[in-house]
Amino acid sequence: MTEPVNPPALAPNPISVANALSDAFSYITKNFPAFFRLSWKYLAFVVVVAALLFGAIAYFAREKNEIAAYVVVGAGLLAGFLVSVTYYIVIVRNWLLQEEILSVLPVFGLFLLRVVSLTVFIVLAVALIFFPPLFAGIGIIGLLTGDGEPSGVLIVVAIIALIALAIFSVVAAIYLAGRMITWMIAAAVGDRQTLREAWRATSGAGLRILGGMLGMTILFMIIDASIEASLSPVLGVNVESFEKIATGASLPALFCLLLVKVLVFFPQTAASMVYCASIYRQASGR
Numbered sequence: 001m002t003e004p005v006n007p008p009a010l011a012p013n014p015i016s017v018a019n020a021l022s023d024a025f026s027y028i029t030k031n032f033p034a035f036f037r038l039s040w041k042y043l044a045f046v047v048v049v050a051a052l053l054f055g056a057i058a059y060f061a062r063e064k065n066e067i068a069a070y071v072v073v074g075a076g077l078l079a080g081f082l083v084s085v086t087y088y089i090v091i092v093r094n095w096l097l098q099e100e101i102l103s104v105l106p107v108f109g110l111f112l113l114r115v116v117s118l119t120v121f122i123v124l125a126v127a128l129i130f131f132p133p134l135f136a137g138i139g140i141i142g143l144l145t146g147d148g149e150p151s152g153v154l155i156v157v158a159i160i161a162l163i164a165l166a167i168f169s170v171v172a173a174i175y176l177a178g179r180m181i182t183w184m185i186a187a188a189v190g191d192r193q194t195l196r197e198a199w200r201a202t203s204g205a206g207l208r209i210l211g212g213m214l215g216m217t218i219l220f221m222i223i224d225a226s227i228e229a230s231l232s233p234v235l236g237v238n239v240e241s242f243e244k245i246a247t248g249a250s251l252p253a254l255f256c257l258l259l260v261k262v263l264v265f266f267p268q269t270a271a272s273m274v275y276c277a278s279i280y281r282q283a284s285g286r
Contacts, residue, residue, distance in 0.1 A: 013204035017212040020278035130169040178209035185280035201283035
């Protein structure tokens with residue numbers, strides 16, 4: 001009688017998030033001249049476009065043409081998104097392929113499609129995770145209270161549960177995005193990696209990738225909040241500043257705050273993309 005042969009244990013996924021984070025921040029700190037040389041044209045373009053948009057928004061607000069102002073805002077957001085996607089490709093190809101003369105156009109369409117697909121997937125994932133329990137909770141509260149008002153304790157519990165559910169939904173969506181991130185990066189370098197291959201390549205490393213993404217996100221949120229909290233009082237920016245755009249009085253202060261945010265956006269974006277590219281390199285062996 002032969003003894004059953006146990007299947008060999010699966011080797012742990014070798015992806016190192018520590019290495020990915022080191023790659024991300026080293027790209028900015030240790031290679032800043034090259035990073036700046038690569039980024040300054042995009043930075044200048046964003047600043048010029050932002051100045052034109054601010055001027056157009058102020059003009060249409062002063063003329064009380066709200067539709068035109070919304071169109072300008074929409075056009076600005078679309079332009080910003082397309083420039084951001086181009087910049088994503090530039091950073092990824094520069095870090096992975098050491099390209100100085102960057103060939104963005106051949107891969108732009110596929111990369112853009114995958115960015116949009118991943119974004120839509122994240123939004124749908126959050127909605128599917130968040131809303132069914134939310135509606136179920138509302139129904140349960142309705143059954144418990146009948147026609148009466150819910151008690152204060154029940155309201156507090158409901159608020160805590162709602163916050164916990166929202167956090168869980170976002171974290172779960174980021175986890176799923178992390179498992180598919182190599183699929184997006186592959187498009188930037190002309191690698192026809194499938195979604196199934198990306199999912200398999202990150203198997204067993206999802207929580208580590210999630211931890212790195214959450215760590216970077218929290219760090220960047222703290223930096224952005226600190227900048228806004230320290231500069232807004234100096235520049236005199238508050239809620240009323242946005243209501244005074246039509247008069248033009250608040251435009252210089254808002255524009256200065258925007259410039260600082262743009263300056264921070266580029267290194268943050270570069271670090272995030274290098275993190276994702278490092279995960280891709282480790283997972284694919286490129």
